[in-house]
Amino acid sequence: MNISNLIKNTAAATVLFANVASFASDIDANADANDLAIKGYDTVAYFTMSKPVLGSPEFTSNYKNATFRFVSAANRDLFNTDKTKYAPQYGGYCAMGVAMNLKFDTDPTAWKIADGKLYLNLNKGTQKVWLKDVPGNLVTSEKNWPELKGLTAEEAKAKNG
Numbered sequence: 546m547n548i549s550n551l552i553k554n555t556a557a558a559t560v561l562f563a564n565v566a567s568f569a570s571d572i573d574a575n576a577d578a579n580d581l582a583i584k585g586y587d588t589v590a591y592f593t594m595s596k597p598v599l600g601s602p603e604f605t606s607n608y609k610n611a612t613f614r615f616v617s618a619a620n621r622d623l624f625n626t627d628k629t630k631y632a633p634q635y636g637g638y639c640a641m642g643v644a645m646n647l648k649f650d651t652d653p654t655a656w657k658i659a660d661g662k663l664y665l666n667l668n669k670g671t672q673k674v675w676l677k678d679v680p681g682n683l684v685t686s687e688k689n690w691p692e693l694k695g696l697t698a699e700e701a702k703a704k705n706g
Contacts, residue, residue, distance in 0.1 A: 572610035573694035575637035575650065578672040583665070586653040588631050589620040591663050597653045608632055615641035633663045635690055640664040641675035643686040645703050659683070 566673045570599035587600035600614025604621040607613070608628045615621040624631045633651075635643045644650035651665035655672040658664070659679055675682055692703055 548618050573636040574611040575648075576611035579611050580610060582608075582613045582637055582655050583633060583651070585614045587615045588613055588621055588633060588663060590616055591656055591658060592631065593620065593623075597656060609636065611637070630661070631667050633665050635664075635686065636694060637665060639667040639671060640686055641671045641682065643677070643689055643693060644682040645687045646693060646701065648693065648696070648701045650698075675702070 574582065577584070582588070585599055586597050590596065590598040590600075598616050599622075600616055602614060604618055605612050605616040606615070606621050606624050606628075608624075609632075613632075615624065615625060634640065637648075637651060639649035639651050649667040649671075652668045653665065654668040655669045656663065657666075657672070657676065657679070664675075666675055696704065
């Protein structure tokens with residue numbers, strides 16, 4: 546291998562590593578292949594309209610390398626004033642899954658606001674189980690999340706057998 550190829554390969558590897566590292570730093574955000582959070586639902590609408598509402602590609606904001614959509618500029622602007630208040634807990638992963646020390650995707654229609662925070666669940670069946678002991682599940686989830694958030698769903702599953 547000549548010096549020119551070595552420099553090119555080293556540069557390419559450095560760029561690749563930087564991209565992977567930047568993704569890994571926000572692995573705690575659940576988004577689809579297009580970086581869309583909550584399957585396009587407006588996270589502010591859960592608070593202001595008390596229901597899940599699909600957002601518009603016209604009104605977006607980014608948080609933790611995920612794109613959030615909103616029904617209006619007003620909702621987007623409200624989100625931008627306090628992203629941690631309006632973003633779903635546990636990066637948008639299933640609250641019951643986090644209580645089980647796992648990361649599951651969510652159904653945006655399986656939701657609840659508890660203590661001023663938005664929680665999503667895998668589906669409505671899982672949500673029924675989670676709702677049986679919200680306070681207890683939250684205590685367990687809060688204990689699990691700091692370590693879990695740095696893992697992929699596959700790593701969490703492998704770790705927990």
